Amino acid sequence: MTMLLETAVRVIGDPRLVAGLDQGRLDHQRHLWIHGTQPDRTRDDYIQLAEAVGLRGRGGAAFPVALKLADLPTRGVEAVVVNGSESEPVSRKDRLLLTLAPHLVLDGATGLARALGAPHVLIAVHDGAAAMSIREALMERNDGLAIEVTDTPGRFVAGEARAVLSALEGGPAVPPGRRVLPTRKGYHRRPTFLSNVETFAQLAVLARLGAKRFSSTGLISEPGTQLLTIDGSVQRPGVVETPTGVPLEAVLRFAGAEAGPVLLGGYHGRWLPHGGGVVLKRPEVPAGIILALGTDTCPLGEVHRVSQWLASQSAGQCGPCVFGLASLVDDFDRLVKGDPSGWHDAQRHLGLVPRRGACAHPDGSARFLASALEVFGDDVRLHLANGGCGRHVQGVLPVPGGSW
Structure with missing residues (x-):
């Protein structure tokens, strides 16, 4: 099977995660030749290594990995979950790893599962090529664990941790209202370690290199x-x-x-x-x-397009998401057209949305829109004074399903 990925891969400094990818996808033999075999590490080893290098999760939350591991019980961990539901329209890094370096991700997940005594490794993927690559990689290995690959929807909120767990259990890929840590009640409501794809690739590199060699590049406070x-x-x-x-x-x-x-x-x-x-x-x-963004496109028009898409990605289960984001879309539409009420209403609604939703989608969307109003203040004044800034919307910000 030939894996095709249009994303270009480049390096500043020495490659670690993308080592060898200039030659294409790494099968198991080439993976071992480049990275070497995965050493056996204990639960305490992983905690100490992650703490020594200040390793943080490589998803949106950036939670310290050592703290997440320490929060798990010493026995009874049900599963290690690889969240490959990279639903952010711009991001390509996780699907690149799954497609071109699947064995590095699997090494991190299976090595940690054995250290935790977890019988299951569950991989949630919404990209077809990435899912095919990881399934082919599993045929080249014998890890002695129950490893399952589950296809998930590509909706934005489907990548949230609790939405992923729901999908893995056969439910809808939406985050439930309750906010319970997966380390306490995860897969089938049992303790679970869940993180995104790059985190597991980093764990595989860390397990091989050890803290000292891992820390030979990057910041002292967070090397690598x-x-x-x-x-x-x-x-x-x-x-x-x-x-x-x-x-x-x-x-x-x-x-x-x-x-x-x-x-x-x-x-x-x-x-x-x-x-x-x-x-x-x-x-x-x-x-x-x-x-x-560049300087040739209309910033507020770009942001308005994205606000429409963000509102369309609502899970439809709480007011701040369903009504709050819809109101903000209307506010920005009026603001782009030069209506002062749009600016005033946007300021008011942006103060009502955060910290009230069932998941992080309303908060993140509000943060994106609020920072746009702050940074694009000059453009706001042009739109209010002239009904526009004189620039057309060129679609620099990619929106799935858009016509740009």
Whole structure:
């Protein structure tokens, strides 16, 4: 089987997670040749290693891995869950690992499962090529564990941890209203370790290198490397592996980005007026997404398009999401057309949405929109004064199913 992935892969510094991917997908033999065999590590080994290097989860929450492991009971861990439901429209890093380096992800998941005594490894994937690659990889291995790959929907909220657990249990891929940690009540309401794809790849590298060698690059406080997805008004979009702590400005130059505002963290992230003065580390760059907007498109029009998509991704189970996001779409529509009431209503609704939803979707969407109003203040004034800023919406911000 030939795996095709259109995402370009680049490196600043020495490659770890993407080592060998310049030659395409790594089968098991090539994976072992590049990375070596996976050593057996105990539960305490993983906790000590993760704590020594300050390893954080590589999803949006960036929770310390050592704390998550320490919260699990010494016995009775039901499953290790790999969350490959990368539903953020811009992000490509997790599906790249699943498609081109599946054995690195499997090493991290199965090694941890054995250390925790967990009988199940469950992998949730919504991308077809990634699911096919991981299933082929399983045929090349014999891990002695029950490993299942489950196809999940591509909706935005379907990637939330509790939505993934619901889907794995045969339910709807939406987060339930109760906020219970998977380490306490996860798969089938039993203790579960759940994290995203890159986290498991990092654990596989950490188990091989040990804390000292792992810490030979990156920040002292959080050493190692990170995967970043770069898109938008750039000459060289794709996924890049960099040391932690690399300046945002350097990454933008590396990608050939145009000058202008930058979105960090995707559609639950925040806007910056430019890339200067920012160091890329967790949790400042959630989900590892960098999107350069450039200066040729209408910023408020771009944000309005994304707000419509965010509202369409609601799970439909709480007022702040169903009604709050719909109201904000209307507010931004009126603001783009120059109606002052749109700006005033947006300010009011943005104060009502956060911390009241059943999941993080309303909070993240509000954060994205609030930072846009702050960073694009000059554009807001132009729209209110003239009914527009003189620039057309070019669709720099990708929206699934859009016409751009």
